[in-house]
Amino acid sequence: GAVVSQHPSRVICKSGTSVKIECRSLDFQATTMFWYRQFPKKSLMLMATSNEGSKATYEQGVEKDKFLINHASLTLSTLTVTSAHPEDSSFYICSAREFSSYNEQFFGPGTRLTVL
Amino acid sequence: DAKTTQPNSMESNEEEPVHLPCNHSTISGTDYIHWYRQLPSQGPEYVIHGLTSNVNNRMASLAIAEDRKSSTLILHRATLRDAAVYYCILRDDRDYKLSFGAGTTVTVRA
Numbered sequence: 001g002a003v004v005s006q007h008p009s010r011v012i013c014k015s016g017t018s019v020k021i022e023c024r025s026l027d028f029q030a031t032t033m034f035w036y037r038q039f040p041k042k043s044l045m046l047m048a049t050s051n052e053g054s055k056a057t058y059e060q061g062v063e064k065d066k067f068l069i070n071h072a073s074l075t076l077s078t079l080t081v082t083s084a085h086p087e088d089s090s091f092y093i094c095s096a097r098e099f100s101s102y103n104e105q106f107f108g109p110g111t112r113l114t115v116l
Numbered sequence: 117d118a119k120t121t122q123p124n125s126m127e128s129n130e131e132e133p134v135h136l137p138c139n140h141s142t143i144s145g146t147d148y149i150h151w152y153r154q155l156p157s158q159g160p161e162y163v164i165h166g167l168t169s170n171v172n173n174r175m176a177s178l179a180i181a182e183d184r185k186s187s188t189l190i191l192h193r194a195t196l197r198d199a200a201v202y203y204c205i206l207r208d209d210r211d212y213k214l215s216f217g218a219g220t221t222v223t224v225r226a
Contacts, residue, residue, distance in 0.1 A: 004159075032212060043203070044160065044216040093159045097212055103148065105214060107159030 002028045004096050006108035013084055014116055021079045021111045023094030029074035030096035034105065035067070038091040050077055084115045120204045125221045134191040136220050138204030141185045146209040149180060151189050153200040154219070160203065163189065191222075199224045 003026040013019050023033060032051050036044040048064075050056040050071035058064045068080040077096075081088055091112055095105040121139040128134040140149065151163040164171055164178045166187070171178040177190040191198055203219040 006159075034213070036216075043218050044154075046213060046215065049213060091157075095159070095214075103150070103165050103207075104162045105212070107152075107161065110157070110159050112157075 002026075002096075002098060002106045004030075004094065004106045004108040006092075006094060006111050008111060009109065010112045010114075012114045012116065015085050016083055018080055018082045019084055019113060021081070021092055021094075021113075023077045023079070023096070023108050025075045025096045025098075025106070028096075028098045028106075030077075031074065031099045032097040033071055033077040034095045034097075035069060035077075035079050036093045036095070038093060038110075040091075044093060047079075081113065084113070086115045089113055089115045120206060120217050122202075122204050122217065122220045124218065125223065127223045127225065128191075128194045129225050130195060131193050134194045134198070134222060134224075136189040136191075136202050136204075136222070137186065138189070139186045140204070140206055143184050143206055144208075147206040148209060149178065149184075149187050150205045150207050150214065151176070151178065151202060152205065152214070152216075153198075153202045155197075155200045160216075163202070165207075194222075194224045196224050196226060198222060 005024045007022045035047045038044045047062045048056045048058045050069050052071050052074050056069035071077040091110050093110040095107040150165040152160040154160040166178045179188045201219040
């Protein structure tokens with residue numbers, strides 16, 4: 001199956017700093033990528049949808065100036081958590097959809113962000 | 117978004133079948149039924165999907181009720197590696213977004 005990677009897998013940062021998380025589709029072109037957040041023992045919450053070359057569409061309640069998403073190529077999307085605070089600590093997961101794959105999304109392994 | 121209801125948890129013995137129910141009484145005609153699973157500290161993994169007919173693949177089977185208001189994911193022979201949270205999701209045919217509910221935590225006993 002198609003592979004999606006995320007980097008870094010874990011990051012610890014100080015409050016007030018910005019953190020960039022990369023999501024790459026390794027063996028396919030991803031026309032659409034999705035970003036999710038998951039708190040401990042909770043389900044995934046969709047944050048935004050990004051299409052290559054377009055601005056991301058954010059879900060209600062997600063601050064677009066706080067969570068900057070860039071999808072500059074068909075294999076790479078980045079999520080930047082700006083001015084991170086302890087409440088932003090979470091598991092961030094991306095997924096990607098291949099143009100020809102109508103039904104299946106391929107998920108990355110996730111990035112554990114801890115803000116001190 | 118149409119909602120799904122799943123039991124919080126289920127236990128199974130290794131090598132026995134597991135039947136995971138999902139209720140989706142408000143399903144619309146354009147909703148596909150998707151199942152994903154998430155192993156601890158990993159991203160979700162696609163399991164199976166269907167619209168009206170029962171479906172089989174190498175991982176599982178999906179049995180869909182005739183009125184489509186419920187479905188059952190069947191793991192034919194559970195292994196320890198099948199211990200995960202299983203999510204039943206309705207995806208509108210008009211977009212590709214997935215809305216995850218609480219899911220069912222499956223525990224497999226050796």
